Amino acid sequence: MDCDQMLNLINHYMDGGLSQWRHRAVARHMNDCPPCADHHNAHIQFRQQVASKCFEEAPAGLRLRISESLGVHPSDGSPLR
Amino acid sequence: MADQADFAEQAMPLMSGLYAAAMRLTYNSSDAEDLVQDTYLRAYRGFGGFEAGTNLKAWLYKILTNTFINTYRMKQRRVQQVELDDVPDYSLYRRMGGLETVSLSRTPETQVLDGMPDDEVKLALESLPDQFRIAVILCDIEEFSYKEIADILDIPMGTVMSRIHRGRKLLHDKLWEYAAERGLIPNVERPAAAAHAGGQ
Helix, strand or coil, rough: CHHHHHHHHHHHHCCCCHHHHHHHHHHHHHHHHHHHHHHHHHHHHHHHHHHHCCCCCCCCCHHHHHHHHHHHHCCCCCEEE | CHHHHHHHHHHHHHHHHHHHHHHHHHHHHHHHHHHHHHHHHHHHHHHHHHHCCCHHHHHHHHHHHHHHHHHHHHHHHCCCCCCCCCCCCHHHHHHHCCHHHHHCCCHHHHHHHCCHHHHHHHHHHCCCHHHHHHHHHHHHHCCCHHHHHHHHHHCHHHHHHHHHHHHHHHHHHHHHHHHCCCCCCCCCCCHHHHHHHHCC
C-alpha cells in the first residue's frame, strides 16, 4: 500500500469501516510511514476537537419540562413517588 | 417489548447530546428545545414498540432526525438536495504542500482548530447542507458506526460513507477559510494552487 491509497482509506479506517485485511494493511503502512501515522492522528484529533467544541449542556428548564411530562425526577430519571 | 417505566431512566442521560445535535440542526435554542422535547414525548409514547436491549440511543436519534426532517426543516427553508461525489478529504494537507511538509506530532490543522472559538466551529458545522451536517454529527460527534447511521437515516451504507466524507471535507474547508480570514494560520506554504498547478 502506498501513501495515496492510504489517504483514500483513512476515513474508512478511522470509522472502523474496512474489512479486516484492509484494516491490517493500513495499520502496517502507518507503522512504516510516520507522516501517514501523523496524518491519521491529526484526523482523530480534529474529530475530537470538533466534538468538544460543539458540546452543549441541555438547559435546566428543558430537563425539568421533559421530566415533568414523563413523571420522573429531572436528575436521574427515576420515578416520582 | 420495553417497559415504559424504564424509558426515562435510560433516556434522560442522553439529553445533552440530543440537545447539542438539535442546536446544530435548528440553529437556535428555542427550536432545539422543542425538537428535543418532541423527541422524548414521541419516544415515550412509542417505547412499547421498542425492542428492549436494542440500541436506545440510536432509536432516539432516529426520532430526532426524522422529526427534524419532517417538521422543522420544512419550516426553515426548502429541502436541499445535493448529492456530491465522494471526495477523499486530504484537502488541507494537499493545500499545505503535501504530506512531506506536515510537521510531526502537532499539525498546523490541530493548532489552528485549537485557537478557534467554539462558536465559530459550531457555525462552520451549521453551514453544511442538512444531509452532510446530519451525517457528520452522527459519526464524529455522537460516534455512531456506519451501520447505525444507515439504520438511523434509512439510507444505504455507501451513501452514509459518502455523506460523512464529503461533510468532513466541507467542514475542513469552512474552518480553514475562517482561519485564513482571521490570520490564524501559522507559517505554512499556501496551497495546492502553487504546488500543483504545474509551475509558477
